[in-house]
Amino acid sequence: MSFLPFAVAAWLFLLGLYGIVASQHLVRTIICLAVVQSSTYVLLLGVGYVSGGQAPIFADIPQTTKAVDPVAQVLVLVDIVVEATVSALLLALAVQAHKRFGSLDPRELRALRD
Amino acid sequence: MSRRARLCLFAPAGAVFALVLIVGMTGLPPFGRYHGVYGRALNGVGVTESHATDLVTALNFDFRAFDTLGEEFILFSSILGVVLILRQLRGERPEPREEEAEEHHFAGASEALRALGLTLVPSMIALGVYIVAHGQLTPGGGFQGGIVLAAAPLALFIAGRYMRMKVLAPQMLIEVGEALGAAAYALIGLGGLIFAGVFFKNFVGLGIAGQLLSGGQIPIASVAVSLEVSGAFLVGWTQFFDQALLIRRGGR
Amino acid sequence: MTVLQIIALVVVALAGAAVVLAPEPLRQALVLGIFGLALTVLFFAFQAPDVALSEIVVSTVGMPVMVLLALRKIGQQERERARRRE
Numbered sequence: 001m002s003f004l005p006f007a008v009a010a011w012l013f014l015l016g017l018y019g020i021v022a023s024q025h026l027v028r029t030i031i032c033l034a035v036v037q038s039s040t041y042v043l044l045l046g047v048g049y050v051s052g053g054q055a056p057i058f059a060d061i062p063q064t065t066k067a068v069d070p071v072a073q074v075l076v077l078v079d080i081v082v083e084a085t086v087s088a089l090l091l092a093l094a095v096q097a098h099k100r101f102g103s104l105d106p107r108e109l110r111a112l113r114d
Numbered sequence: 115m116s117r118r119a120r121l122c123l124f125a126p127a128g129a130v131f132a133l134v135l136i137v138g139m140t141g142l143p144p145f146g147r148y149h150g151v152y153g154r155a156l157n158g159v160g161v162t163e164s165h166a167t168d169l170v171t172a173l174n175f176d177f178r179a180f181d182t183l184g185e186e187f188i189l190f191s192s193i194l195g196v197v198l199i200l201r202q203l204r205g206e207r208p209e210p211r212e213e214e215a216e217e218h219h220f221a222g223a224s225e226a227l228r229a230l231g232l233t234l235v236p237s238m239i240a241l242g243v244y245i246v247a248h249g250q251l252t253p254g255g256g257f258q259g260g261i262v263l264a265a266a267p268l269a270l271f272i273a274g275r276y277m278r279m280k281v282l283a284p285q286m287l288i289e290v291g292e293a294l295g296a297a298a299y300a301l302i303g304l305g306g307l308i309f310a311g312v313f314f315k316n317f318v319g320l321g322i323a324g325q326l327l328s329g330g331q332i333p334i335a336s337v338a339v340s341l342e343v344s345g346a347f348l349v350g351w352t353q354f355f356d357q358a359l360l361i362r363r364g365g366r
Numbered sequence: 367m368t369v370l371q372i373i374a375l376v377v378v379a380l381a382g383a384a385v386v387l388a389p390e391p392l393r394q395a396l397v398l399g400i401f402g403l404a405l406t407v408l409f410f411a412f413q414a415p416d417v418a419l420s421e422i423v424v425s426t427v428g429m430p431v432m433v434l435l436a437l438r439k440i441g442q443q444e445r446e447r448a449r450r451r452e
Contacts, residue, residue, distance in 0.1 A: 001367060001372075002144040002145040002146065002367065003139060003140070003142075003144065003145065004145070004367070004372065004375050005145050005371075005375060006139040006142060006145070007139070008375045008378060008379045010132065010135045010136065010139065011379055011382070012378070012379065012382045013135070014128060014131070014132055014135075015382055015383060015386045016382070016386060017124075017128065017131075018124065018128065018386065019385075019386035021120050021121065021124045022117060022120065022121055022124075024117060025390075025391055027391040027433060027436060027437060027440075028391050028394060030433075031385065031391065031394045031395065031398055031433065032385075032386055034398065034429060035382050035385055035386060035401070038382070038401070038405055039382075041405070041409075041417070041421075042375075042378065042405075042408065045409060045412045045414055045417065046145055046412070047142065047148065048148055048150070048153065049145060049146055049148060049412055049413070050146060050147075050148045051145075051146030051147070051367075052146075053413060054413060055253070055413040055414065055415055056157060056160075056168075056169040056170055057167060057168050057169065057170075057252060057253060057415070058160075058161050058167045058169065059167040059168070059251055059252055059324065063157075063158070063161050063162070064158075067157045067169075067413075068148070068153075068412070068413045068414070069148055069150055069153035069154075070153060070156055070157065070160070070169045070170050070173050071150075071152060071153050071156065071173065071178075072153070073170045073414045073416055073417050074170055074173045074174050074178060074181075076409075076414070076417050077170070077174075077257060077258075077414075077416050077417045077420045078174070078181075078182060078185045078257060079185075080417070080420045080421050080424050080425075081189065081257050081260075081261065081343060081420060081424060082185050082188050082189050082192075084347075084424045084425075084428045084429055085188075085189050085192040085193055085196075085346060085347070085350060086188070086192050087429060087432070088192065088193070088196050088350045088354075088432050089192040089193075089195045089196050089199070091354070091432055091433065091436040092195070092196045092199040092200045092353070092354075092436075093199060094436060094440075095199075095200065095357065095436050095439050095440060096199050096200070098440050098443055099443055102447055104440065107116070145367065146367070168416070170416045171416070245419070253415035253416045253419055254416070254419065255416065257420055258416065258419040258420050258423075261420070261423040261424055261428065262423055264423075264428075265423050265427050265428075268427060268431065347428060350432070351431060351432065351435075354431075354432055354435035354436060354439070355435060357435070357439045358435040358436075358438040358439045358442070
């Protein structure tokens with residue numbers, strides 16, 4: 001049971017990868033990429049957790065209370081916002097690809113023939 | 115290659131990768147027994163060194179401010195990419211179809227929705243400002259408050275008035291705000307270099323932990339980052355909105 | 367591990383499967399909002415309130431809005447093409 005967070009992270013990662021590989025629509029690929037990204041958040045927070053620990057906010061608890069790792073939280077919280085904007089960039093690319101090629105199927109977007 | 119061929123290639127590769135993941139994860143310390151020294155050291159001295167009680171925000175804008183600078187500029191450049199890619203192509207013209215852009219004819223659009231949207235906007239702005247201002251004391255900070263602020267004009271869109279959203283968040287204002295936020299954050303780093311000798315070293319007086327203006331440069335950095343994040347999200351959403359609701363294909 | 371953490375992990379795993387296996391991108395965008403909410407509860411249970419604050423707005427409002435708008439634009443472009451072809 002103590003490996004459940006890591007198992008869920010691996011499950012999400014593999015599921016997202018499967019979604020990307022089996023997708024026939026570019027927007028679907030982008031959404032499955034978001035699932036893959038969230039698996040890394042679960043893994044990072046799972047690694048940094050201290051059992052019995054509080055959140056690393058010392059406004060009302062003394063500084064010596066056991067707290068979870070703050071560095072993992074810093075990494076994840078900035079990552080969430082940044083990956084949303086990167087997904088926006090990918091969606092913009094998908095819209096323009098559809099405008100140019102008329103299709104969002106990855107098989108038909110292969111060659112820049114003209 | 116066809117979908118079936120792709121899946122046939124993926125199956126063995128995915129199985130091997132799953133095996134590697136599982137073997138790797140059994141090497142991790144079990145959940146809850148965190149061994150890291152850096153995190154525990156920071157928990158011990160973070161508050162006394164930075165005079166900010168929210169250690170995560172203090173890490174973000176004081177101890178690891180340089181990493182945040184890099185991440186912030188990733189944000190800035192991806193929104194720049196969105197604007198460049200979705201700009202109006204030659205031959206297209208913006209044509210607000212009044213009945214579509216003004217009022218949404220989806221089932222359930224009603225006066226009640228409009229009233230709710232209008233009451234949500236000031237509440238969300240107030241909540242966003244509160245979260246940004248108290249970042250150094252309680253959970254919050256520039257990133258979290260910035261996206262709450264960005265979501266406030268969206269309530270206008272949901273209430274069925276997209277053109278009014280452009281009045282609340284005009285193009286020039288959000289672009290300038292975003293650029294100002296990014297520049298201000300970099301200038302804080304330069305201020306550390308000029309006044310304290312080290313890039314991003316805290317050069318503003320630290321204040322008393324627990325009061326609103328504590329943590330030195332943390333509130334200033336929070337405000338700068340919130341400007342940048344809300345500007346970036348609003349610019350990105352506005353580009354998509356313009357494409358979906360306004361721009362029509364002209365000649366070409 | 368507390369009970370809340372276990373429940374949150376299971377819900378996240380199920381919601382992730384629902385996102386990947388949803389039939390079309392439109393439905394996936396809406397399920398993504400629910401997935402984001404499940405992740406928020408999970409982050410809160412992992413004693414990470416800052417991360418939960420960040421995730422709740424981005425994943426329930428930020429991503430689905432962009433996906434829906436992109437899908438709408440793509441739908442319009444499809445109709446343009448079909449109209450110009452005949």
